[in-house]
Amino acid sequence: MSTALALAGCAGSNALQPNALTSTQEEAIAAASSNPAGRQTASLAAAANPRLAIPPAIGAPDSANAPLNARLVARAQELGIPLTPAASADGLTMKGYFSAISEGPQTTVIYVWDVIDGQGNRLTRIQGQERGARTSGDGWTSVGPELMQRIADQTIDAYASWLLARAG
Template structure:
């Protein structure tokens, strides 16, 4: 129940401040020990913008920052499944050489009635320069206590789908 003495805009500003602070913390956290990198073999766009099957561009997903290990493991599985649906071949190798690396950052916030997962995937080149950022949010059910408890398979599947679709579009630009 909303406190009538506190204006609604004050609550919105407080929620926005919490979300921004959480996103900032996620970007600063040391990487936990989730699953190893996922290397993804795809074809590279040619000068004309069409896919060149001879180029063999690779993407390596680094361990996700901010998500508990079980969530990171499940998201990795969904990314693999989505890549297969998109015709992108995944190669799982720890320390794989790759044309591009993908750094993933996740954060969850919530209340008993609803929650949100924030995600960011940065595609970087060999020197670490960011070339593309994919970001978004997914609503979850509510959870008392840890907001990650409300993050289910459907949420992770949608994150994987949207991210892989955007990565494929970027590669085929």
């Protein structure tokens, strides 16, 4: 199944509004943003590191979004990426689109992140898929928090690499 077909169903009843942050997300982003400048890695600090808003992923239920969002914030904080709870004209927004497919003993989560600027222009796309054991049920009911945390790490690492490449 192609990624485009798999993502076609991402805006179903479990989809979250792209700009709706939970109070937990806002608190985590505020904590990450208040990190002392000394904690930023020198290379990322030199990369013209704009503030990044990460709305909840579309297509993933709360049970998958919670560990994903918590790890996105934690990994961004580890790398010194400044976060903001809302999109801004001078910052970037990373919008995620997710789908989960169970086949045999495995469940595959397909993800696409579009990094957009304040004017809505897509600057880059981060995409991939991660497989995990099918634990119970189909689709999202079979996706554990550790799989979503791996996706979060891969996503923030790819974003940081893109920032460094963009900085030249």
